[in-house]
Amino acid sequence: MWKKLKSSMICWGNNMNDKRVGYFDILRIVSIFFVIVIHVTSVGLRLCETATPTWNVNWLLNSVSRWAVPVFFMVSGALFLEPSREITLKKLYKKSIFHIVVCIIVWGFFYSLLDQYIYGTLSAKSVPVAVYGIVTGNTGYHLWFLYTLVMLYIAVPLFRLITCHGSKRQLEYALVVWGVFSLLIGQINAFAAEAGLGSDLQHGRLVVSDLASASHRRPVHGSRDGSLRRFESISQRMGRQYLIIEFLVDGGLRGRLCLGYEHVVLSCRGG
16 A cells, blocks of 8 residues: 555656656645745734733644745755756756746845835835845845755755765764754754853864765865865875865854865766
8 A cells, every 4th residue: 555655656757857756746735835824823923912822822833834944945955966866057057046046036126125115215225225135135034945045056066975975874974963063053052042051062173075086186276274284185195085064163053165176076877
């Protein structure tokens, strides 16, 4: 029964690039519904008096629906990071990133001008204000999703270095590192702030490198601090060059990418 249901939820095209996974569409539909629930109940939380039965219902529905937004990111990741799919820079920018940027520009203008009209600040400077808001991400608050999606799409070729060339153990390691520095530290700091402890975790330093063999490549640009020179020395002895991604951890995750390749693999085919 389960095998029949599972096979009916996956549709295959003429080649691997045309593959369509049925349950991804189901996840999108369900997630769209719960995103609407989030926005509707958010209005209820603002309008209702705190701790009343109506407020509690809105709070409960809002809280249990929060999984919906991350699902869209996970579905995109499952599609873009699949090693058997060929993702070229041209295809990535022309088909995916371009469309999102157009949506940001069009809807950014719309919401910026609408806000200025509502608050009575519409003037000859409204267009420059709208342009500045779009560039800085200071427009419709709910458009944050599109800005985040663009940045993730730009990083797809780098993520594919891991998913296409990394072993299962390396992928598991990457997930653990991501979980600790992106989730665990943030939660610890949040609880610490709530408890009045008042300080973030100490500064840390993390260096992540991909293990794709590239003995014929040479480093051409990037940070020339001690960490990069040290890894260059190690990689040369191993007959490899590393792509160095250096993170500074300060109660959150900020990063500096140190490109150590003359070029990087932007697409690959599964074997």
